[in-house]
Amino acid sequence: xxxxxxxxxxxVDAMRDAARRHASHWExxxxxxxxxxxxxxxxxxxxxxxxxxxxxxxRDHICATYGITPRELSSLAIP
Numbered sequence: 031x032x033x034x035x036x037x038x039x040x041x042v043d044a045m046r047d048a049a050r051r052h053a054s055h056w057e058x059x060x061x062x063x064x065x066x067x068x069x070x071x072x073x074x075x076x077x078x079x080x081x082x083x084x085x086x087x088x089r090d091h092i093c094a095t096y097g098i099t100p101r102e103l104s105s106l107a108i109p
Contacts, residue, residue: 051080
């Protein structure tokens with residue numbers, strides 16, 4: 031059985047991996063300020079969607095673990 035901490039770490043790792051994949055695909059889509067590689071658009075969109083799913087899973091885990099809403103969680107980032 032996976033502990034809450036192990037699950038949290040797995041979700042953080044998944045989010046970081048998804049963010050790296052998206053960054054890589056974004057760089058292929060927009061290699062410089064004046065170029066857009068349209069052939070890379072579908073892969074970038076897929077990577078972005080996967081990153082959003084990973085982010086949602088991590089957010090849901092944090093909210094469930096601490097009994098807070100996503101709004102309460104986001105308010106913690108505001109100084």
